[in-house]
Amino acid sequence: MSASRQSSISSSEIKASRSPSLVSPKVFARKVLAFYQKHGRKDLPWQKNPTPYRVWVSEVMLQQTQVKTVIPYYRKFMQRFPSIKALAEAPIDEVLHYWQGLGYYSRARNLHRCAQTIVEQWKGRFPNTLAEVESLPGIGRSTAGAILSLSRGEPTAILDGNVKRVLSRVFLVDGWYGQSKVAKTLWELTETYTPKENTGPFNQAMMDLGASFCSRSKPQCDMCPLNSHCLAFIHGKTQEYPHKKPKKDIPTKKQTYLLTQNPGGQVLLVKRPPSGIWGGLWCLPEVNRSNDSTLVGEFKHTFTHFHLLAEVVDQPQQPPIEKVEENETLAWHNVAQLDELAFPTPIRKFLNAHFQQSES
Template identity: 50%
Template sequence: MTQPFQFSDVVLAWYQQHGRKHLPWQQNINPYRVWVSEIMLQQTQVATVIPYFERFMQRFPDVFSLASAEQDEVLHLWTGLGYYARGRNLHACAQKVVEQYQGKFPQSVDQLSELPGIGRSTAGAIASISMGIRAPILDGNVKRVLTRFYAVEGWPGTTTVQKQLWQVAEALTPDHSHREYTQTMMDLGATLCTRSKPACGICPLQPQCAGYKTGNPSQFPNSKPKKDKPEKYTALLMLQQPDGSLYLEQRPQNGIWGGLWSFPEVESPEAALVWVKQRLGVDAKVESWDSFRHTFSHYHLHIQPLRVCLAKAANWVGEDNGHWYNPAQPSELGLAAPVKKLLNQHHQLTLEH
């Protein structure tokens, strides 16, 4: 087994020559920029994150501007990144940093871990990259590198394997070059030790890699035991005014699409008619669009869009959580991805007619 100091020397030498050093969050490094990038990069690829990060920094250049913003504006800029709890937690965390720490991120992994949306690995990344603190990380890329290097058996989501990997990560983290080492481990997993078809031929760890020696390094990390995702169904009511605006409701903070704006959910075309009759007191025709499937981490949701065009304008906005949204002059609201997709389809249809 390679000793910790040798491991870090090998990977740091590789980083100097091949590591990524020009990503947006690697410029003007400070705890705020590192934190935002780390949250955005959770379960999301670098190429996807870059434009979101740049827009976010332009609008919210520091923790004070983010803390004082409306949640709707934060979620509007998050629309399309998915896992929206990250956006809500980001906003809540900014407010806590301003209220409790006067806008300065705490200088310890334990205190950082107590902030909304920041786990041990994210806290380690913030501390090591922006503060020069020795702190191991264990994000998806690092788990993959370590489980392959040591041929660790078992799914990393289990407590036993997780504990083992933290011990390894702690032992391997050097007492110097903290920022570079953290970035190195992320880069190795993202660019060489990839999920499928790892580039073992040019990996600096290949000579000592136990996973490589098995002849099938891609078997590590072991997959999560498969469970079929349940299938769920819903219909979304696209209520349209004569001027083309559509009715949206803000969803509860908890649950799917928490805090985002969406079309009202109904069970069927018949339920849509009842909804319109009860709330607006009018009869209407329901137009069914093609249904489509949206996949969450834990289930598939089949969505049936139902459009109802009102003959007369309605001023009704529900119980203070309703909004008439004009696709031609869109409001800055956080939108669930399928809702954004349907709004774009509706706007395109309107232009064609």
């Protein structure tokens, strides 16, 4: 295949041909596994006694979160919830408390629901088949493949962000991989090139390769085991691939929160609904700001789909908040006990700063 032909090859042609002249699956796997032996990560906490449960928790934590951030959370989480049964029997508030700081709290809620489902349907034993694992709440195709391959050596392919980046560059896959057509192409590639033997080490190697030599902004192509086959490297298009998500303006939403204390110094908090932003976490009540309010402070926070511009006020309530009937969603809490509750990170930071300043 000529250089000019390679430079203009399209993802559809690659998908259709799987041409050995690009790189054969056997050679691809051999080079990736050799990389793993020399550079792969082999001492991560979840790689020690890699049961499906331990790998599952790690894979969920690693979604949208870097390894170095996950490790201390993982260790504390597994110490408190060492088994599926322990996680299933724990109250969701405690699970969220151990998750706070990792963000994307739906992951923790899904973990908890999954554990309960496994106890109910499989008597606490992690399911065996790919279809059964994918049927669990919050477990997609790639996560299911990672769990089974890394814990049991099953020949199941994966397609996380790191693997997508490697494949997009090696095979010059056009388009943003959030689009269904592009995702389909990448899935066909990963299933073609994932070996049936040594699948666990291969999948770990692909993730490690994407996180190291084939990183997003500063790839070390000269050290990559696939550089002689990588079309993006060969044609100087590494920075162009994978194609970025089309830019879209992120709206800014404004919200007012109430910070008020009763005569005993307790803070009024509300537990948010189980689904949605900050689902199941304790938060300051949302209010409409009145003319007689006092500004306590402000903070900003960025979500995936919008920016939050928040102001925190204290203002008289009509009717006055004198007594709150204690229930699961609205309650007065002692300031000294706030660390025991699961808060969204920006709310916790604001409260910590506010009360530390009040004490000084």
